[in-house]
Each structure stands twice: as structure tokens, then as C-alpha cells.
Amino acid sequence: MDVALSVRDLRAYYLTSHFGVEREVRAVDDITLSVEKKEIYGIAGESSCGKSTFIRTIAAAIRPPLRVLGGSIRYSFLDRDLYDLDERALTEMRWKHLSCILQGSMNVLNPVRRVRESFKDFASPHMGLARSVFFDAVKAHLNRLRLSPTVLSAFPHELSGGMRQRVAIALATVCRPEFIIADEPTTALDVVVQKDVLALILEMQREIGSSMIFVTHDLTVHANISNRLGIMYAGRLVEEGSTRDILRDPMHPYTRHLIASLPRIGDVTPKKGLSGAPPSLADPPSGCRFHPRCPLAMDICRQAHPELTALAPGRRVACYAVSPLVQPAHEAAAARKATKADKSAAFLQ
Ligand SMILES: Nc1ncnc2c1ncn2[C@@H]1O[C@H](COP(=O)(O)OP(=O)(O)OP(=O)(O)O)[C@@H](O)[C@H]1O
Ligand code: SF4
Ligand SMILES: [Mg+2]
Numbered sequence: 001m002d003v004a005l006s007v008r009d010l011r012a013y014y015l016t017s018h019f020g021v022e023r024e025v026r027a028v029d030d031i032t033l034s035v036e037k038k039e040i041y042g043i044a045g046e047s048s049c050g051k052s053t054f055i056r057t058i059a060a061a062i063r064p065p066l067r068v069l070g071g072s073i074r075y076s077f078l079d080r081d082l083y084d085l086d087e088r089a090l091t092e093m094r095w096k097h098l099s100c101i102l103q104g105s106m107n108v109l110n111p112v113r114r115v116r117e118s119f120k121d122f123a124s125p126h127m128g129l130a131r132s133v134f135f136d137a138v139k140a141h142l143n144r145l146r147l148s149p150t151v152l153s154a155f156p157h158e159l160s161g162g163m164r165q166r167v168a169i170a171l172a173t174v175c176r177p178e179f180i181i182a183d184e185p186t187t188a189l190d191v192v193v194q195k196d197v198l199a200l201i202l203e204m205q206r207e208i209g210s211s212m213i214f215v216t217h218d219l220t221v222h223a224n225i226s227n228r229l230g231i232m233y234a235g236r237l238v239e240e241g242s243t244r245d246i247l248r249d250p251m252h253p254y255t256r257h258l259i260a261s262l263p264r265i266g267d268v269t270p271k272k273g274l275s276g277a278p279p280s281l282a283d284p285p286s287g288c289r290f291h292p293r294c295p296l297a298m299d300i301c302r303q304a305h306p307e308l309t310a311l312a313p314g315r316r317v318a319c320y321a322v323s324p325l326v327q328p329a330h331e332a333a334a335a336r337k338a339t340k341a342d343k344s345a346a347f348l349q
Contacts, residue, residue, distance in 0.1 A: 001034065001036050002036055002037040002076075003034050003035070003036060003037070003076060004035050004036060004037045004038075004039075004075065004076045004178065004179060004211035005034065005035040005058070005073070005074070005075050005076070005179060005211065005213070006034045006072075006073075006074045007031060007032060007033050007034070007058060007071065007072070007073050007074075008032050008071055008072045009030055009031075009032055009070060009071040009072070010028055010030070010031045010032070010054075010057060010058075010068070010070070010071035010072075010073065011026075011028060011029055011030060011031075011068070011069045011070040011071055012027060012028040012053055012054075012056075012057045012062065012066060012067065012068045012069065013025060013026050013027060013028075013066075013067060013069055014027060014053075014065045014066050014067075015064075015065050015067050016065045023282050024282065025281045025282050026235050026281050026282075026284055027050040027053035027054075027066075027235050027281055028050050028053050028054050028057055028235055029050075029235040029236050029284075030071075030236065030329070031054060031071075031236070031237050032237070032308070033230055033237060033240065035179075035211050035212075035213060036211065037076065037209075037211055038209050038210070038211055039211055039212075039227045039228065040205065040211075040212045040213075040214050040225055040226050040227050040228075041211075041212070041213050041214070041226065041227070041228050041229075041230065042213075042214050042215070042216070042222040042225065042226025042227075042228065042229045042230070042243060043213060043214070043215045043229075043230050043231075043232060044215075044216065044217060044218075044219055044222055044229060044230075044231055044232070044258070045217065045231055045232035045233055046217060046233075046258075046278060047217065047278075048278060048281070049232045049233055049234055049235065049278065050232055050234070050235040050281070051183070051215045051217075051232060052183055052184075052215070053066065053235075054215075054232070055100075055181055055183045055213070055215055057073070058073055058082070058181065058213070059098065059100055059181050060082050060083070060085070060090055060093075061100075068083060075097070075098065075178075075179060076178065077093075077097045077098075077178050077179070078093070078097075092126075094122075095122050095123060095126055095172075095175050095177065096126040096175045096177060097177050097178050097179065098177055098178070098179045098180075098181070099171075099172040099173070099175070099177045099179075099180055099181070100172060100180070100181045100182070100183070101165075101168055101169055101172045101180065101181075101182040101183075101185040101201070102168075102182075102183050102184070102185065103183060103184035103185060103187050103188055104188055108122070108168055108171060108172075109156040109164060109167065109168065109171075110156070111155070111156050111157060112155070113155070114152065114153055114154065114155055115151050115152050115153070115154055115155075115156065115159075115167055116135070116138075116152035116153065118171060119135075119138050119152070119171060119174065120134075122171060123138070123171065123174045123175055126175045127174075127175060135152070137174075138152070138170075138174060139152075141170055141173070141174045142170055144207075145166060145169065145170050145173075145200060145204070147163075147166055147167065147170060151163065151167055160193075161188060161189055161193070162189055162193035162196065162197060165185060165186070165189060165193075165197050166197060166200060168185075169185075169197070169200055169201060169204060173204045173208060173210075176208045176210075177208070177210055178210055178211065179210060179211050179212070179213075180205065180210045180211075180212045180213075181212070181213050182201065182212060182213070182214045182215065183215045184215060184216050184217075185197065185201065185214075185216075186198055186216070186221065187216060187217075187218070194221075198221065198224060198225055201214075201225070202225060214226055219247070219258060219259065219262060220262065222243055222247075223243060223247055226243045227242065227243060228240065228241065228242050228243060228314070229241065229242075229243045229246045229247075231246070231252065231254065231255045231258070233254050233278075233289060233290055234278060234279050234281060234284055234285075234289035234290070235281050235284065235289070236289060236305075236308075236318070237308055237316075237318070238252045238254055238255070238290065238308070238317070238318045238319070239251060239252040239254075239255045239308075239316065239317050239318070239319075240308070240315070240316045240317075241314055241315040241316070242314055242315075245314075245315060246259075247259060251311070251315070251317045251319065251322045252290075252317050252318065252319045252322065253290065253294050253295065253296055253319065253321070254290050254293075254294075257274050274293050275293055276292050276293040279292065285302075286302055286303065287300070287301050287302045287303050287304050287305055287306075288301040288302075288305060288306055288318070288319070288320075289305075296319075296321040298320060298321070300320055300328070301320060303328075304328030304329065304330065304331075305318075305328065305329045305330075306318045306319055306320050306326050306327070306328065306329065307326060307327050307328065307329040307331075307332035307333075309323070309325055309326045309327070309332070311323050311325060311326075
């Protein structure tokens with residue numbers, strides 16, 4: 001596998017203190033995943049499960065009270081861990097190697113400045129072109145995205161939501177980055193515009209050959225765009241596989257619920273909801289975080305968190321009920337440590 005991004009044992013919590021009461025929101029807990037070159041890795045899960053926190057963490061866009069407490073993040077275009085880069089190296093990396101398309105493009109387009117200024121601020125320093133040549137290149141890029149160069153003279157509020165999102169895609173792709181991170185980029189748009197914007201993202205990703213992490217809670221969008229899917233629940237990754245396999249044959253009880261609740265044309269049978277609500281990440285349940293809502297919960301589920309375990313090529317699941325191969329995470333970690341120690345001993349003999 002030609003890896004573009006490797007995330008290992010990532011932990012990122014919000015650490016707050018109100019009137020002397022310390023609070024820890026465990027939004028990203030022990031996430032390990034890899035993204036291949038040129039693939040689109042989708043992340044799904046219900047609201048507040050930690051998707052955007054994960055995105056902020058891998059984009060090196062963390063601000064207090066969010067803190068990275070452990071783990072590693074390695075991109076193929078960096079010779080070090082992301083968090084070993086200084087501010088200057090991060091600035092050099094952004095837009096050129098790693099760019100973001102977020103929900104509501106106003107996050108990157110300054111509302112009081114014309115669009116051309118955003119291109120000048122973010123893209124120009126990386127392209128090393130004289131001003132007039134730079135804007136010729138930007139106009140050619142806008143043209144490829146079927147956008148009129150007149151958008152450069154507009155203020156963001158003068159453009160429709162769909163048009164602003166297309167401008168944000170143009171800005172995120174003009175430097176042809178190796179990696180693009182997209183967090184709910186089409187969520188605020190109506191269905192017709194959403195389709196158009198998704199097609200544009202796919203077209204750009206294919207043309208540039210970038211790798212992408214694409215976050216949306218909408219599985220129908222993933223069905224159209226993501227090669228693989230990671231399902232998050234309460235700050236953890238609970239299942240991973242090809243989008244096709246996960247949609248056809250979900251294994252984790254939470255994924256099964258997500259897929260069973262998708263609307264289907266002509267199906268008028270009432271959908272059964274899950275009992276209970278997602279847990280507070282400030283005080284998550286012991287063991288498997290899904291146990292208070294899981295119809296299959298057993299004693300062990302309340303006691304120990306299940307390891308996200310490879311059960312078939314390209315398929316990982318964290319659920320005791322799915323396979324006897326799934327062990328408590330602490331036992332799996334101890335077994336890995338012991339195997340490592342055995343290997344080093346054999347090497348020294
Ligand atoms: N600044 C903050 N301080 C404390 N907790 C926060 C902060 N921002 C987010 N959280 C908490 O972190 C958890 C994960 O939030 P996050 O925004 O990552 O979820 P999400 O999956 O992206 O949700 P959505 O689908 O609604 O965008 C939530 O419990 C949220 O309340
Ligand atoms: S580990 Fe237990 S509680 Fe968690 S999803 Fe599987 S059966 Fe349900
Ligand atoms: Mg979010």
C-alpha cells in the first residue's frame with residue numbers, strides 16, 4: 001500500500017476548567033488509520049462523535065482548549081511527524097501540500113475582502129509567479145472549474161452558497177496539493193447544488209491525483225465519493241472497510257443501525273430508531289462506548305474496550321459480537337508488546 005497519511009493511536013481532548021472544575025472531552029480517542037495515495041477515505045458518524053475534531057487534528061489546526069495528547073500523524077510529503085513541524089514549516093505546507101475545504105466557505109474567504117485577495121494571500125506565496133502570470137494561472141484554473149474570472153472581483157457575500165463553495169474548491173486546489181481534507185463541504189447546500197459541487201470535488205481530485213479525507217454524516221454522499229469508509233462513534237473508530245462492503249454488509253451494530261435507517265425509495269416500513277442518545281464525551285461509558293445503546297451488549301462490553309481488529313483484508317471492526325478474534329484493546333496491546341520483545345530477543349541471539 002502506497003501510504004499518503006498514517007495516523008497512529010491519536011488522542012486529542014478538549015481540556016477545560018470552569019470555576020476550578022477540570023473537564024476532559026475525549027473527542028478523538030486512540031484512532032489509527034491510513035489513507036492510500038489517490039484514494040478518498042470517508043469518515044461518517046452522527047453529530048458530535050468527533051469528526052471535525054479529528055480533521056482539525058490532522059490539519060494541524062488545533063487551538064486551546066483542544067490538545068493533542070498522544071499518537072503520531074505522518075504525511076508522505078513530510079519527513080517528520082506533523083507535530084514536530086515549527087510554525088514556518090506548517091505555513092509552507094498549507095495550501096501547497098495540504099489544503100482544506102470546509103462547510104461554509106466563509107472560513108477561508110474573508111468577508112470584507114474581494115476573492116482575488118484570498119487567492120493572493122493563500123496561493124500566491126506558494127506558486128512563485130509574478131503577479132500578472134499568477135492571476136493568469138488562477139483564471140485558467142477557474143476556467144477549468146467552469147467559473148468566470150469575474151468572481152475574483154466579487155466579495156464573498158455577493159456570491160451564492162454554491163458559487164462560494166466552488167470558489168473555495170478552486171482555492172484549495174489551485175496549488176495542486178497532495179492531500180485535501182474536506183469536512184462536510186456540501187452539507188449546507190441544496191440537493192442539486194450539492195451534486196454539482198461533489199462532481200467538481202471528484203473531478204479536481206482525479207485531475208490532480210490528490211489523496212483525500214472526506215467527512216460527512218451523509219452515507220448517500222459517501223456512496224458516491226468515498227473509496228473506503230471509517231465509521232466513528234463517540235470519539236473512536238468502530239468499523240473500517242471499502243465503502244461497497246460497508247454499505248452492503250455492515251458488521252458493527254452501530255454501522256448496521258446507520259445503514260438500516262437510510263431512506264429507500266418505495267420502502268414505507270417505519271424505521272426503528274436506536275434507544276438512548278450518544279454519550280457525553282466528557283464522561284463516556286466504560287468498555288465499548290456503544291454498550292448502553294447496543295442490542296447485543298454482553299458483560300465484557302461493559303468492562304473493556306474492544307480492539308479495532310482486522311477480520312478480513314481491508315476490513316477492521318471493534319465488536320466482540322462480530323468475531324471471537326476481537327480482544328479487549330488492553331490485551332491486544334500487551335500481546336503486540338510481547339511479540340515485539342520476542343522479535344528483538346530473537347534478533348540478539
Ligand atoms: N471548543 C470546544 N470545547 C469543548 N468541547 C468541544 C469543543 N468543540 C467541540 N467540542 C466537543 O467535542 C465533541 C466532538 O465534536 P466535533 O465537532 O468534533 O463533532 P462532529 O462529529 O464534527 O459533529 P458534527 O457532525 O455536528 O459536525 C463534542 O462532544 C463537542 O461538544
Ligand atoms: S462490543 Fe458489545 S456493546 Fe459494543 S457493539 Fe459489540 S456487542 Fe455491542
Ligand atoms: Mg463536524
